[in-house]
Amino acid sequence: MRPASNTIVVVDDEETICETLKDVLEEEGYQVxxxxxxxxxxxxxxxxxxMPRMVILDLLMPRMDxxxxxxxxxxxxxxxxxxxxxxxxxxxxxxxxxxxxxKPVDLDVLLDTVRKHA
Amino acid sequence: xxPSDNDLPVFAPPEVAEGDRxxxxxRATGPSTLLDGPAQLKHIAQTHVLPSEGxxxxxxSETSRREIAELxxxxxxxxxxxxxxxxxxxxxxxxxVREKEAREEAERSVRxxxxxxxxLGHDLRNPLSAITTGANYIARLNSSQKATxxxxxxxxxxxxxxxxIDQLLDFTRIRVGGGLALAPTRLDLDxxxxxIKDELEAAHPGRSIVFEVVGSALGEWDHDRLLQxxxxxxxxxxxxxxxxxxxxxxxxxxxxxxIDVSVHNDxxxxxxxxxxxxxxFRGNARYQRTRGLGLGLFITQQIVAAHGGTIDxxxxxxxxxxxxxxxxxxxxxxxxxxxxxxxxxxxGAAGGPVTPAIH
Numbered sequence: 185m186r187p188a189s190n191t192i193v194v195v196d197d198e199e200t201i202c203e204t205l206k207d208v209l210e211e212e213g214y215q216v217x218x219x220x221x222x223x224x225x226x227x228x229x230x231x232x233x234x235m236p237r238m239v240i241l242d243l244l245m246p247r248m249d250x251x252x253x254x255x256x257x258x259x260x261x262x263x264x265x266x267x268x269x270x271x272x273x274x275x276x277x278x279x280x281x282x283x284x285x286x287k288p289v290d291l292d293v294l295l296d297t298v299r300k301h302a
Numbered sequence: 303x304x305p306s307d308n309d310l311p312v313f314a315p316p317e318v319a320e321g322d323r324x325x326x327x328x329r330a331t332g333p334s335t336l337l338d339g340p341a342q343l344k345h346i347a348q349t350h351v352l353p354s355e356g357x358x359x360x361x362x363s364e365t366s367r368r369e370i371a372e373l374x375x376x377x378x379x380x381x382x383x384x385x386x387x388x389x390x391x392x393x394x395x396x397x398x399v400r401e402k403e404a405r406e407e408a409e410r411s412v413r414x415x416x417x418x419x420x421x422l423g424h425d426l427r428n429p430l431s432a433i434t435t436g437a438n439y440i441a442r443l444n445s446s447q448k449a450t451x452x453x454x455x456x457x458x459x460x461x462x463x464x465x466x467i468d469q470l471l472d473f474t475r476i477r478v479g480g481g482l483a484l485a486p487t488r489l490d491l492d493x494x495x496x497x498i499k500d501e502l503e504a505a506h507p508g509r510s511i512v513f514e515v516v517g518s519a520l521g522e523w524d525h526d527r528l529l530q531x532x533x534x535x536x537x538x539x540x541x542x543x544x545x546x547x548x549x550x551x552x553x554x555x556x557x558x559x560x561i562d563v564s565v566h567n568d569x570x571x572x573x574x575x576x577x578x579x580x581x582x583f584r585g586n587a588r589y590q591r592t593r594g595l596g597l598g599l600f601i602t603q604q605i606v607a608a609h610g611g612t613i614d615x616x617x618x619x620x621x622x623x624x625x626x627x628x629x630x631x632x633x634x635x636x637x638x639x640x641x642x643x644x645x646x647x648x649x650g651a652a653g654g655p656v657t658p659a660i661h
Contacts, residue, residue, distance in 0.1 A: 198431065198432050204436050204439050207439065273428075273431060276483070276485075287427070288430070288435050291435070
């Protein structure tokens with residue numbers, strides 16, 4: 185995968201959250217791709233020809249949860265280096281050592297996190 | 303017939319055909335082990351026993367009759383008792399089965415209700431997050447003042463709903479999940495309480511909170527959970543106080559092993575409410591209309607208990623209302639916390655000045 189693009193991937197089964205974060209991030213000049221569950225997220229990440237700058241990942245999702253997506257990414261050399269931010273209302277479920285953004289997402293925190301870590 | 307024959311139990315006489323005595327065993331012909339009843343004995347005495355031995359045999363048979371009658375009476379009594387016990391045992395077994403079934407049904411019902419609340423909490427959170435994030439976005443758009451005000455109201459309601467969902471989830475963790483899990487870290491309670499004072503004063507313009515700390519407030523506790531505890535207590539104190547007097551928070555860390563914290567306001571809790579203050583779902587119907595589920599103090603008590611501490615409340619018309627907490631400093635922090643407390647304790651014991659810091 186080529187070096188990081190300007191793309192941010194938002195993974196959340198709540199469509200309105202995906203859409204709102206997409207609007208906010210696009211206003212800031214980012215390109216945004218969205219996925220509604222873990223299976224779609226991994227398929228999207230493997231389809232991308234350039235490495236996204238960041239994945240904002242929900243935890244509780246149908247078909248495949250965020251923890252499984254995260255561990256699969258870390259085990260896959262082509263995805264392991266993509267920065268991941270876990271977006272969750274229950275941080276105790278998040279894998280250790282990962283950036284966490286508590287839901288409901290504070291948009292200032294979101295933009296600050298993307299600027300610093302993407 | 304013997305005079306007492308009527309009192310004798312009835313035995314079936316042996317059926318011996320006329321002219322066939324060989325089946326009846328007598329003293330003259332063999333052992334008496336086959337004699338099986340007084341009627342038979344009488345029959346033998348009349349037909350086979352020699353006249354010189356007749357009186358002795360009859361006397362013996364009289365004694366045997368009485369003994370047999372007594373034995374039979376006891377046997378009947380025993381049979382009755384056994385039957386009664388069997389009936390009792392059977393009734394007891396049935397009652398136990400019914401009780402077990404009822405208990406299992408009740409437990410299933412409680413468990414389903416609480417699991418339902420837990421799942422509902424999780425499933426509600428996601429759309430609520432979407433509402434909050436959307437309202438947050440509208441409020442940032444610099445659109446009309448009306449739109450911003452509407453977005454702010456949506457945010458306020460969504461935050462209230464989020465708090466109630468959090469409480470339901472905590473309640474579910476306590477009742478179904480086996481209690482609240484703590485993540486203790488080194489903590490200065492002084493800082494945490496000061497932060498709460500700052501935030502709540504900002505949220506309640508015109509109200510003041512006096513914060514007083516004595517000694518060391520160091521310990522090992524779960525930061526977020528204690529933030530929840532004291533936000534709840536101080537928030538309640540502001541909400542239910544008259545507003546004429548400030549809310550007081552006093553943190554006393556002069557003891558070696560624990561910290562005493564009290565939160566006081568000038569409000570009065572009705573006497574009938576005091577004993578149920580920490581019960582879950584206390585609230586609307588039993589006390590007054592609140593903006594929550596009546597779980598705040600229940601969860602507060604559970605968090606304090608999970609830290610090994612205690613909380614109680616006292617309220618009088620003259621003295622107002624005081625919540626008093628005792629929080630152990632935490633095992634692994636005991637040495638360091640005690641060192642700090644020792645310094646204060648030593649000054650106090652020596653009559654030295656222990657000046658409370660008032661923020």
